[in-house]
Amino acid sequence: xxxxxxxxxxxxxxxxxxxxxxxxxxxxxxxxxxxxxxxxxxxxxxxxxxxxxxxxxxxxxxxxxxxxxxxxxxxxxxxxxxxxxxxxxxxxxxxxxxxxxxxxxxxxxxxxxxxxxxxxxxxxxxxxxxxxxxxxxxxxxxxxxxxxxxxxxxxxxxxxxxxxxxxxxxxxxxxxxxxxxxxxxxxxxxxxxxxxxxxxxxxxxxxxxxxxxxxxxxxxxxxxxxxxxxxxxxxxxxxxxxxxxxxxxxxxxxxxxxxxxxxxxxxxxxxxxxxxxxxxxxxxxxxxxxxxxxxxxxxxxxxxxxxxxxxxxxxxxxxxxxxxxxxxxxxxxxxxxxxxxxxxxxxxxxxxxxxxxxxxxxxxxxxxxxxxxxxxxxx
Amino acid sequence: xxxxxxxxxxxxxxxxxxxxxxxxxxxxxxxxxxxxxxxxxxxxxxxxxxxxxxxxxxxxxxxxxxxxxxxxxxxxxxxxxxxxxxxxxxxxxxxxxxxxxxxxxxxxxxxxxxxxxxxxxxxxxxxxxxxxxxxxxxxxxxxxxxxxxxx
Ligand code: SF4
Ligand code: SF4
Ligand code: SF4
Ligand code: FES
Numbered sequence: 129x130x131x132x133x134x135x136x137x138x139x140x141x142x143x144x145x146x147x148x149x150x151x152x153x154x155x156x157x158x159x160x161x162x163x164x165x166x167x168x169x170x171x172x173x174x175x176x177x178x179x180x181x182x183x184x185x186x187x188x189x190x191x192x193x194x195x196x197x198x199x200x201x202x203x204x205x206x207x208x209x210x211x212x213x214x215x216x217x218x219x220x221x222x223x224x225x226x227x228x229x230x231x232x233x234x235x236x237x238x239x240x241x242x243x244x245x246x247x248x249x250x251x252x253x254x255x256x257x258x259x260x261x262x263x264x265x266x267x268x269x270x271x272x273x274x275x276x277x278x279x280x281x282x283x284x285x286x287x288x289x290x291x292x293x294x295x296x297x298x299x300x301x302x303x304x305x306x307x308x309x310x311x312x313x314x315x316x317x318x319x320x321x322x323x324x325x326x327x328x329x330x331x332x333x334x335x336x337x338x339x340x341x342x343x344x345x346x347x348x349x350x351x352x353x354x355x356x357x358x359x360x361x362x363x364x365x366x367x368x369x370x371x372x373x374x375x376x377x378x379x380x381x382x383x384x385x386x387x388x389x390x391x392x393x394x395x396x397x398x399x400x401x402x403x404x405x406x407x408x409x410x411x412x413x414x415x416x417x418x419x420x421x422x423x424x425x426x427x428x429x430x431x432x433x434x435x436x437x438x439x440x441x442x443x444x445x446x447x448x449x450x451x452x453x454x455x456x457x458x459x460x461x462x463x464x465x466x467x468x469x470x471x472x473x474x475x476x477x478x479x480x481x482x483x484x485x486x487x488x489x490x491x492x493x494x495x496x497x498x499x500x501x502x503x504x505x506x507x
Numbered sequence: 508x509x510x511x512x513x514x515x516x517x518x519x520x521x522x523x524x525x526x527x528x529x530x531x532x533x534x535x536x537x538x539x540x541x542x543x544x545x546x547x548x549x550x551x552x553x554x555x556x557x558x559x560x561x562x563x564x565x566x567x568x569x570x571x572x573x574x575x576x577x578x579x580x581x582x583x584x585x586x587x588x589x590x591x592x593x594x595x596x597x598x599x600x601x602x603x604x605x606x607x608x609x610x611x612x613x614x615x616x617x618x619x620x621x622x623x624x625x626x627x628x629x630x631x632x633x634x635x636x637x638x639x640x641x642x643x644x645x646x647x648x649x650x651x652x653x654x655x656x657x658x
Binding site (some may be wrong): 162222224226227228229232233235236238241242243244246254270271274275379472 | 549555556557558560561563564583595598601603604605621641642
């Protein structure tokens with residue numbers, strides 16, 4: 129897709145220049161130099177040669193907050209994706225956080241001869257299979273667990289919790305030895321070529337193991353399989369997010385929970401919420417646990433504020449400001465536990481809490497939704 | 508195994524210890540295999556996980572990180588930091604399925620030219636034994652091509 133097509137598809141030409149997007153954008157709030165309105169405008173300008181070289185195109189979190197209330201219904205994030213793909217083609221690049229470690233991991237995974245050893249986390253009490261109907265797509269959790277140990281977040285707990293939940297409701301999920309990164313981050317940073325390589329390998333591996341249905345604990349993987357893979361490949365897997373699975377189990381009375389005496393709040397991940405519209409089942413999973421006190425943050429559901437970084441790029445003081453603002457909002461609800469359902473949200477928020485500037489009013493314990501549910505299951 | 512296999516190895520050497528050690532090894536005509544490409548860094552602490560992974564991504568068969576001994580680091584905490592970061596990198600390399608022999612951290616002071624030659628010899632031998640890197644990627648990106656003038 130070239131830029132012209134992207135403008136057509138995203139309907140950017142309808143822009144009214146109302147500036148609502150810039151008004152609500154969390155990046156623009158702190159970074160005065162960034163404005164989605166101006167970028168849309170630049171894209172529409174004839175003979176503009178500066179757009180692809182503009183560093184601002186890498187700032188967007190693709191959180192979709194602006195799209196939610198654009199009066200012209202413009203798909204700004206799709207436009208952003210197309211702009212980045214074009215920019216990458218002429219050799220432009222985002223600033224990679226963590227020295228590009230995450231991006232290198234993903235690009236290394238495009239190599240077909242790689243024989244990963246990514247299943248060390250599976251304990252003896254977890255039941256998994258090599259072939260079967262239902263697959264659990266673990267995603268990059270093993271890598272994040274190692275790369276971000278210094279934030280104190282153990283992302284693999286979510287993987288164990290997911291398998292535990294699935295086992296409890298009678299599912300023995302397939303887990304792939306040679307699963308690759310889903311490619312989400314490469315796609316959103318404009319590296320279409322390597323995204324396709326990863327996607328192809330995943331699709332082949334899944335076809336080989338015979339799975340018809342794929343379950344995700346990571347919202348980004350879910351989005352990528354649901355919306356992006358079908359764009360480029362023919363794949364007819366059924367995909368499902370883990371909270372939808374939990375919700376089914378609750379209505380079938382397949383699962384019972386112990387009391388959990390804590391006041392909690394929930395962060396909607398952009399990919400799960402605004403990208404895919406999954407708002408209710410995470411809340412259902414939380415509120416079904418007895419004795420739990422659930423309080424919503426003021427900006428919640430489709431108004432939720434993003435965790436401040438996407439695709440491991442352009443992390444900056446602006447990201448930190450967004451994170452601290454959001455953490456304060458969570459803390460102010462009176463909750464003492466912040467529930468997250470995206471592993472990256474947990475990493476970014478915990479990283480922000482380690483910041484010198486983070487006061488007591490921004491410090492709150494975090495937990496993954498699946499971990500909470502798995503711990504609350506009555507055996 | 509192909510006996511003629513000549514591994515490509517990236518060696519990150521600290522400006523204050525290991526790089527002078529490599530220099531001194533050359534001056535004293537100590538022999539060591541020519542498989543290493545030295546990247547000079549101002550301190551071992553500069554060698555992030557990202558740099559090491561980038562080397563592997565671009566097809567390095569091995570990566571050697573040579574820093575000062577902890578107490579000699581010019582910037583006090585850099586060499587220690589290098590070893591902390593190294594632990595994370597090691598773990599990632601293991602999950603990726605890259606053989607552990609391909610990654611090594613060592614401490615070589617400016618006065619230890621013989622040690623430098625020895626470490627390089629050992630490392631090249633070890634990498635030769637495990638063979639070419641599983642990451643066989645054609646580098647098509649212009650940015651990573653060797654410019655004509657230094658070829
Ligand atoms: S909110 Fe929509 S119409 Fe208004 S400036 Fe932004 S993109 Fe244009
Ligand atoms: S998607 Fe989010 S970060 Fe990007 S311009 Fe819109 S509101 Fe700002
Ligand atoms: S906020 Fe996230 S991307 Fe930024 S430094 Fe922390 S962990 Fe890295
Ligand atoms: S100066 Fe050599 S490791 Fe820091």
